[in-house]
Amino acid sequence: MENVNIKIDGIEISVPKNYTVLQAARMANIHIPTLCYLEGINEIGACRICVVEIKGARSLQAACVYPVNEGMEVYTNSPAVRKARKANLELILSNHDRKCLTCVRNRNCELQKLAEEFGIKEIRYDGSSDPVFALDQSSPSLVRDNNKCVLCRRCVAACANQAVSVIGLKNRGFVTEVGCAFDAPIFETSCIYCGQCIVSCPVGALYEKDDIPKVQKAIDNTEKHVVVQTAPAVRAALGEEFGLPMGTPVTGKMVAALRRLGFDKVFDTDTSADLTIMEEGTEFIERFTKGENLPLITSCSPGWVKFCEHNYPEFINNLSSAKSPMEMFGAVIKSYYAEKQNIAKENIYSVAIMPCTSKKFEAQRPEHSSSGAQDIDASLTTRELARMIKEAGIQFNELPDEEFDSPFGEATGAGVIFGATGGVMEAAIRTVYELLEGKPLENLEIAPIRGMDGVKEAELTIAGKKVKVAVCHGTKNAKALLERVKAGEKYDFIEVMACPGGCVNGGGQPIVSSEDRVGKDIRVERAKALYAEDRSAALRKSHENPVIQTLYDTYFEKPCSHKAHELLHTTYTKRNKF
């Protein structure tokens, strides 16, 4: 890329020609505040917080969208700039529900941070505010509070970036609001509850449905045997809530914290991820051998499943009937585990800690009660877990590392990497290869399906046959891939994760501010923690997991057996698009 020479606040700097003023300023270590800007997702210059003076321009310009050009002179700290930024921030605050103390984003709010940075002491423009909006609590996963909304549109862009686009802008001018078409509650739309809107929101206008009270109630009830499972991606991000650097794995501390919170048993969803690989891998071998319902498409991601049900019902038969690891675990706990421990399943309260908001929806699906009760009683996000830990006064960073409880504490590296895009496919290949070839796979790390490319492909030869696989993450990429499949492109096995980057970047993960995202890819950072754990794992293939072997030997007989089908497989429903 060609460079251009520009001058920012008197500093001469050469920057790539396709840069915006904001990017150039960052390169010169000049801080320009932003609010509506979310790199790569929402670059619309709407909030006017990042305005700068550009020599020769008639008015102030938004640094986040203004392209650099040769010889340009920019002033980011002139009196006019400071005045305008401050006035615009005050205007936003004048129409914002400023109940910071009781806000879910207190101390993690981009607007609050700006107010502090700008030294706002009073708000000159207090006037009428919007009407008081009712909260949209219609879905099991998310809550929208438009009283907090600053109309930055980051959620709208994030939703469009997922090719879901169920939210948009209604009305205009001062009474503009974000919502669904025809004023429908979100529950009536084709929202997939991925929660990408939540992690994009700079303020507290969007958050997950709070399920902490019911979990606490169960813990406090001595009659209840409360078990908890934690998904792989949770351990890769939970530390961020306690100030640890992004990508720090905190598995041991997390287990210790869960125990101190009063959970009776702390299990690892990685274990059931191994179980999922056994079922799904076997299902693949069956379909591949018969050439039926190919490509097989993974179904671990509830957001993706819902997306498929709404938008591509013609692919429902391609979805793996294997349940997600969370749901397999739920079913196993209330059947096998209950029987073994001699606890009535009614007295078991099964909690899942997930990086995901859509899991709250998945837990409520009527299909997921194969144990005779609802298999999962509550699904909490990583953020909710962090809140519970904070509320309990647990000094997270000082905790000793503890081990998961048996019998479901042992997992393989294959289960761990489920949390990153490509992980499920890689885990499946490790097992499918060995089951079909009958000999060990030499290179366990399948590079072409790792990384952050939207659609990744690989062609393997297993037992003399070519197997073409594809991996995509973010439902927008899934849409693109499915369109190619519809157009005739042949694949045998496809992994889809609803969230960009997979579960590490799920809608239930710690929220990273727009500014903290600069210069790093949170998806990559968090995935590193998982791949490191895989690399150091003693066992790295699902079929080698002794817990899983015991399960089949003593309970399910074999993968895809009748009993396995009853407990570990599910069905899907065609849903309307509108």
Add this chain to the structure above:
Amino acid sequence: MELVRSHVLVCGGTGCTSSGSKQIIEEFETQLKNFDIDKEVKVIQTGCFGFCAMGPIVIVYPEGSFYSMVQKEDVAEIVEQHLLKGKIVTRLLYKETVEEDNVKSLNEIDFYKKQHRVALRNCGVIDPENIDEYIACDGYKALGKALTEMTPQEVIQEVKDSGLRGRGGGGFPTGVKWDFASKSVNDQKYVLCNADEGDPGAFMDRSVLEGDPHSVIEAMAIAGYAIGANQGYIYVRAEYPIAVHRLQVAIDQAREYGILGKNIFETGFDFDLEIRLGAGAFVCGEETALMTSIEGRRGEPRPRPPFPAVKGLWDKPTILNNVETYANIPVILLNGAKEFAKLGTETSKGTKVFALGGKINNTGLVEVPMGTTLREVVYEIGGGIPNGKQFKAAQTGGPSGGCIPADLIDTPIDYDSLIKIGSMMGSGGLIVMDEDTCMVDIAKFFLEFTVDESCGKCVPCRIGTKRLLELLNKITDGTGTLEDIDEMETLCNTIKSSALCGLGQTAPNPVLSTLKYFRDEYVEHVVDKKCRAGVCKALLSYKIDADKCKGCTLCARQCPVGAISGKVKEAHIIDTTKCIKCGVCESTCKFGAISK
């Protein structure tokens, strides 16, 4: 073409249509048949004559008799007396055209004398729904000339040389805009026409489309040839049904004649046009918002650069010009840039159409050479202020413009002079105000419009204009402070400097310009709690002059809230705590005893 001895031209502009010109045409047809002269006389519905105050207007040729305020009942008389017997119906003639039994030419009356109709050249002259009439008036000749005698670059140069600047408000040089787009390399480019006229009281573009739609089509084809585009869109408000209809008729006719479509005039040049209806959002007149709307998305502006000439509609190089700008193009190509540039000032060439409204005698549509003074427009063409009131100010540029005070009435109307005094040309709305106008209230009126029409994308416009309006409301309610006035000024400057699009950036202009020229009125509202124009209700109180009051009880009977009491034949009094200041008492009092 059939030969007839007389033509009856009936104005089919929106103003005259709404006062019954359609029924007048029908009546003419009926009466002509009655008198059995329907084969000799032809009735034609034309576009706007401009003199809307005198509508419905009927002109009979070859005499050129200018009948004004014609009613359906008058038609029989015109047909029998004038068309059958050859006697002009003097009582229906516009009074100024009658001078001691002589009928003056239309061009000699004050309203038309100083006008110079270039963009409106065919309005009121031809039948807009008949392409042959347009062609007979040199229509499509300019397109033919461009396609057969000129290179695209020569066309652009001609437009550049003419000095034509955008008539939509911004005043950007049209030729330069075309040049940018012609230099953008792309396999697909677009030519757009902005007919989303939205300023309150403005109807210039509407009248061109209603009266001479072919001139816009011709110009757009020329523009397409110049920049290398083969597709155009006209973005017109759905609230302009007559314009939309005539435009569609014109497009269909042009296609039928091979003037739109493939291989125009067998030169290998293809160009076609489609209409896109706007749903009436004011902001869709902003170029990027207009394109977003055509693309089928929420009509909202986006930041520039990239400019439309590089990345416009569907990210392709695009030019957007307003209706009036286009209407000038064929004239420039036919008569040459030099001829065109003879009219106007050094930096503003040609003419400008204004919709003259407000407190003025001759409301209507006028086209004057750039540089004509406001005084000439108001007093000579406009016929001055009704009821002998004083001229107070003129508002130009609509919600983005400003108010020009009486002491600047000799300002020449051109782009740069208007900017210099804190207003702008805008698309051509010109609203005249007299002494009964409160300038704070006027600022409030325009701001209410902007608050309502803000798209809501950027903060300064969405929230800033709302806060500004709230401050204005405080002032007109009598609860404002002097600090509020300063606060308003600061806020205006924030909005002006940091809003995303032109609509937002200019939204504070009505406030800023009234603050500049009429600050004393603001201060009066705040300090003296007085509205000198008697408009701001909160600051008014009605009182009865006991000496003048005859005790007729009429006001007490009319008062809707029973605020007036008094015995018969004794002076009445108003209970100000009950009074809602509706003014009914004042207007009913026969003795002038009630005043504000």
